[in-house]
Amino acid sequence: MSRELQNKDEKVTDMTEWKKDHMDYIVRATACGGQIRAFAATTRNLVEQARQIHQTSPVCTAALGRLLTAGAMMGIMLKGEDDLMTMTIRGDGPMQGLTVTADAKGRVKGFVYNPNVWNAPKYKGKLDVGNAVGRGTLTVVRDQAFGEPYSSQVELLSGEIAEDLTNYFATSEQVPSSVGLGVLVNPDQSVKQAGGFLIQLMPGYTEETVNKLEASLKQVHSVTKLLEEGLSPEEILQRILGDMELELLDTMPTEFYCNCSRERVMKVLLSIGAKELQDMIDEGKPVELACHYCGKKYSFDTEELKILLAAARAKAGKDLKE
DSSP states (O other), rough: OOOHHHHHSSSOOOOHHHHOOOOOOOEEEEEGTEEEEEEEOOHHHHHHHHHHHOOOOOOHHHHHHHHHHHHHHHHHTTTSTTEEEEEEESSSSTTTEEEEETTSSSSSEEEEETTTTTOOOTTTTTTOOHHHHHHHHHEEEOOOSSSSOOEEEOOOSSSSHHHHHHHHHHHHHOOOOEEEEEEEEEEEEEEEEEEEEEEEEOOOOOHHHHHHHHHHHOOOOHHHHHHTTTOOHHHHHHHHHHHOOEEEEEEOOOEEEEOOOOHHHHHHHHHHHHHHHHHHHHHOOEEEEETTOOOOHHHEOOHHHHHHHHHHHHHHHHHHOO
């Protein structure tokens, strides 16, 4: 297990210098002689960027920030450099759902279906993400560069995201895990702190290790309290696993990153078919499409639509011949 972690990315030896240039980062670690693997992340900047892009309300910022943080940590667990993982939550609450995509390089992107939800807090200082999400499902899809995508779906337990991901790992991957996620929002709605941890038991773990870990986790009341204390990812892991032979392996950056492009949007337009493209042309107006993830807008005039229509018809004719 530790060999797999070490081989995926070059280890950073001078972490102090490295962090001066990368405010958001993930730490990977092991404990109990490899019986435990752990991740912890600080993600304030990328969550704030997502908030600004989507103009999310505080409760939506918290929900999206939690899933982005989890996605960043889960993404770097992917084995292939070009593999992607997409997590989609669909709920019957007013938020309707949210989607996050992550890659193996610590890059994440995401959006909320209804980013303008306002609801009463659970109590002072605690946003009610669970009721905003509601009851529904969590779907995780791993898209591998080689081979068929792997998809798994579980029912939401609470809509609070961390608990739902803990359940996902136990149910779909049969890996005992503990997920902790937190987002603190300032009075002006900007992100004050964001981060989390992911701790998993590896094959061959002992009952003694389980007991130690459970006892330690009981002392962690919430990630937001750890963030309020100003703890770094290293300090969070030290707080939980410090007396379990904790070994910090490496550190890597994480960021909000969208790979949308004009070419990708053109492929989307081609996929809608010749009839729909002809309808757009008949309207005689430019068509503007916006990326769900980053909000970037792409405009196509009628002449460009005609070129796409010709390509769509050529493709349809080729498919018929085949």
